[in-house]
Amino acid sequence: MPLLFKTIFKNRGEAYAFGAFLLLLLVILPLALPVFRLNLVGKYLSFGFVAIGLVLLWGRCGVLSLGQGVFFGLGGYCMAMFLKLEASDPVTTAIQSTPGIPDFMDWNQITKLPLFWEPFKSLPFTIAAIFVVPAVIAFIIGWALFRRRVGGVYFAIITQAIALILSLGIDGNQGLTGGRNGITDLRTMWGWDIRSENAQYILYFLCVGVLFTIALAAKYIINTRLGRVLVAIRDREDRVRFSGYDVAMIRTFVFAFAAMISGLGGAFFVLQVGFMSPSIIGIVPSIELVIFTAVGGRLSVLGAILGCLIVNFGKTTFSEAYPDLWLYLMGGTFIAVVMFFPNGLAGLIDLAPTLKMKAAALSARFRKNTPASSTSIPATDEL
Amino acid sequence: MNSNHPNVLEIEDLGVSFDGFKAVDGFNFYLAQNHVHVIIGPNGAGKTTVLDLICGKTLATSGSIKFKGNELRGVREYRIVRAGIGRKFQNPSIYENLTVFENLELSHPTGRGVLGCLMFRRTDVIKNQCNDVAAQIGLADKLDTEAGILSHGQKQWLEIGMLLMQDPEVIMLDEPVAGMSVRERTETALLIRKISKDRSVIVIEHDMDFVREIADRVTVMHLGKILAEGSMEKVSNDPKVIEVYIGH
Numbered sequence: 001m002p003l004l005f006k007t008i009f010k011n012r013g014e015a016y017a018f019g020a021f022l023l024l025l026l027v028i029l030p031l032a033l034p035v036f037r038l039n040l041v042g043k044y045l046s047f048g049f050v051a052i053g054l055v056l057l058w059g060r061c062g063v064l065s066l067g068q069g070v071f072f073g074l075g076g077y078c079m080a081m082f083l084k085l086e087a088s089d090p091v092t093t094a095i096q097s098t099p100g101i102p103d104f105m106d107w108n109q110i111t112k113l114p115l116f117w118e119p120f121k122s123l124p125f126t127i128a129a130i131f132v133v134p135a136v137i138a139f140i141i142g143w144a145l146f147r148r149r150v151g152g153v154y155f156a157i158i159t160q161a162i163a164l165i166l167s168l169g170i171d172g173n174q175g176l177t178g179g180r181n182g183i184t185d186l187r188t189m190w191g192w193d194i195r196s197e198n199a200q201y202i203l204y205f206l207c208v209g210v211l212f213t214i215a216l217a218a219k220y221i222i223n224t225r226l227g228r229v230l231v232a233i234r235d236r237e238d239r240v241r242f243s244g245y246d247v248a249m250i251r252t253f254v255f256a257f258a259a260m261i262s263g264l265g266g267a268f269f270v271l272q273v274g275f276m277s278p279s280i281i282g283i284v285p286s287i288e289l290v291i292f293t294a295v296g297g298r299l300s301v302l303g304a305i306l307g308c309l310i311v312n313f314g315k316t317t318f319s320e321a322y323p324d325l326w327l328y329l330m331g332g333t334f335i336a337v338v339m340f341f342p343n344g345l346a347g348l349i350d351l352a353p354t355l356k357m358k359a360a361a362l363s364a365r366f367r368k369n370t371p372a373s374s375t376s377i378p379a380t381d382e383l
Numbered sequence: 384m385n386s387n388h389p390n391v392l393e394i395e396d397l398g399v400s401f402d403g404f405k406a407v408d409g410f411n412f413y414l415a416q417n418h419v420h421v422i423i424g425p426n427g428a429g430k431t432t433v434l435d436l437i438c439g440k441t442l443a444t445s446g447s448i449k450f451k452g453n454e455l456r457g458v459r460e461y462r463i464v465r466a467g468i469g470r471k472f473q474n475p476s477i478y479e480n481l482t483v484f485e486n487l488e489l490s491h492p493t494g495r496g497v498l499g500c501l502m503f504r505r506t507d508v509i510k511n512q513c514n515d516v517a518a519q520i521g522l523a524d525k526l527d528t529e530a531g532i533l534s535h536g537q538k539q540w541l542e543i544g545m546l547l548m549q550d551p552e553v554i555m556l557d558e559p560v561a562g563m564s565v566r567e568r569t570e571t572a573l574l575i576r577k578i579s580k581d582r583s584v585i586v587i588e589h590d591m592d593f594v595r596e597i598a599d600r601v602t603v604m605h606l607g608k609i610l611a612e613g614s615m616e617k618v619s620n621d622p623k624v625i626e627v628y629i630g631h
Contacts, residue, residue, distance in 0.1 A: 221501070224501050224503060225489070225499075225500040225501075225503035226501050226503075228481065228485065228489055229489065229500055231480070232481075235480065236477070238440075238476065239477065239478070239545075241460050242461075242464055242469070242470050243464065243489065243495075243545065243549065245461055246461045246495070246496070247461070249497060250500075253497045
């Protein structure tokens with residue numbers, strides 16, 4: 001156990017930061033916010049799953065995916081399909097021409113539940129699918145691309161195209177997927193009403209718990225040899241390859257892992273927000289997910305989660321007050337991050353001691369009028 | 384070593400063309416066990432391309448590369464490395480943000496798969512091996528130094544050390560003494576002599592004095608083809624070689 005702890009946290013500071021963040025999410029926010037706002041926090045945190053994946057994939061391994069919304073969406077749709085089927089029992093839907101199938105199918109003259117919907121009647125299958133479907137699809141895409149050494153901008157463009165294809169595909173098949181409206185009017189999970197205040201509290205805490213378990217797992221990966229190999233691949237791909245590592249396989253694994261946890265995030269999104277639609281998985285949301293991660297800090301697991309919270313709080317607050325200005329503000333923030341603090345908010349923590357030292361040196365110089373010795377502080381991006 | 388294969392590496396009729404330009408053509412090369420075999424030749428002769436072909440970075444268009452009797456053509460790079468062929472790049476290629484120790488450790492052959500990486504533990508055996516190699520390459524007192532701040536020569540040695548960690552049967556060094564001081568060159572020559580005691584080494588080099596110091600056998604390349612081959616003495620007296628290369 002101490003070994004595991006040591007692998008996850010490199011120093012006490014990191015463990016305290018984790019503890020403080022958990023305290024904020026588990027105690028302070030639930031006490032301070034009404035359930036409506038807390039539910040919004042839960043929604044933002046569901047993006048945190050994707051952000052953690054991007055920290056591993058983009059920050060550590062140097063592979064920028066502009067299509068993470070795809071996997072968020074796949075997980076979300078799996079969850080939504082189960083909930084929709086449960087909400088479409090023959091009694092509730094007796095008014096339809098075909099009772100017992102989702103309402104949007106009935107509107108589209110579909111008279112029988114499509115075959116691929118059938119297994120989603122089972123909750124265990126659905127939970128398994130939330131993990132497996134995004135991971136397997138990412139594995140196939142990753143294997144095909146990384147094997148052929150597709151990387152950098154090309155990879156980003158292809159993933160973006162996949163996001164577009166999926167959102168258009170869902171959009172264009174209204175009878176099978178609910179189309180542009182998405183899958184709405186979700187009510188219960190195994191008879192448990194997910195819309196009640198009580199359920200929203202429980203789902204929030206569940207979401208935080210699972211998110212932090214994943215965050216610890218991600219930190220574990222970062223601090224094992226795999227984490228070091230990821231950074232090595234980012235910085236010196238050829239050297240890693242000629243040290244006998246299968247670079248394509250390692251990248252594919254990270255891509256699939258990131259996809260799997262993104263799918264989990266999508267499932268929590270659906271449970272807490274109560275619907276799923278193609279507008280949440282297309283190009284724009286996929287890029288937004290990258291922005292959240294960049295603002296928070298693409299090298300830092302905690303930073304990325306924080307980025308999701310801060311940018312989304314900003315989005316809610318500002319877009320309520322100045323809906324026109326919000327997009328400019330977000331764009332500006334992103335540019336500022338890229339230009340001035342490429343490691344995001346978490347990167348500022350590394351700068352702080354340096355600044356403090358400089359300030360101290362300056363004041364000492366003024367006070368005693370002696371030249372300050374230059375000091376350098378090693379950067380830590382492990383938070 | 385299996386006595387059926389006195390040569391570790393047997394390359395026959397190797398060729399590669401890029402859009403019709405034959406960078407390497409009809410190249411035959413036999414690497415004897417525990418030999419230091421140096422490839423020399425003017426710029427553009429195809430020396431680095433030969434290394435690229437052996438290690439799988441470039442795919443050959445003709446011929447065969449046999450390592451202990453097994454064909455290497457078409458085998459993926461990381462598998463060639465795992466089979467026992469290590470390669471150093473022309474510019475020192477190390478992980479600048481990691482310490483010397485971490486650079487060496489990352490090159491250790493245990494746990495190179497995804498799961499292996501997750502399960503990897505820094506055991507005493509691995510630590511000792513890193514220390515031993517660091518001592519061999521003269522960086523024993525620099526284990527905790529960030530590799531990025533090493534001198535150019537030390538970076539070259541570190542990369543050789545990273546190859547030694549893999550314990551390959553064949554080591555390929557692309558201009559290992561480029562940018563080194565005279566003293567560093569002498570030390571590198573000693574290092575190469577030492578590591579060739581239990582493995583074969585292919586070296587690409589320009590510095591003739593250095594080649595004279597280390598080479599058991601020399602192959603001279605010109606325009607993608609072999610111009611001459613043999614001992615340094617024989618090669619340096621070859622009129623063709625003098626004309627295209629040494630004489631200038």
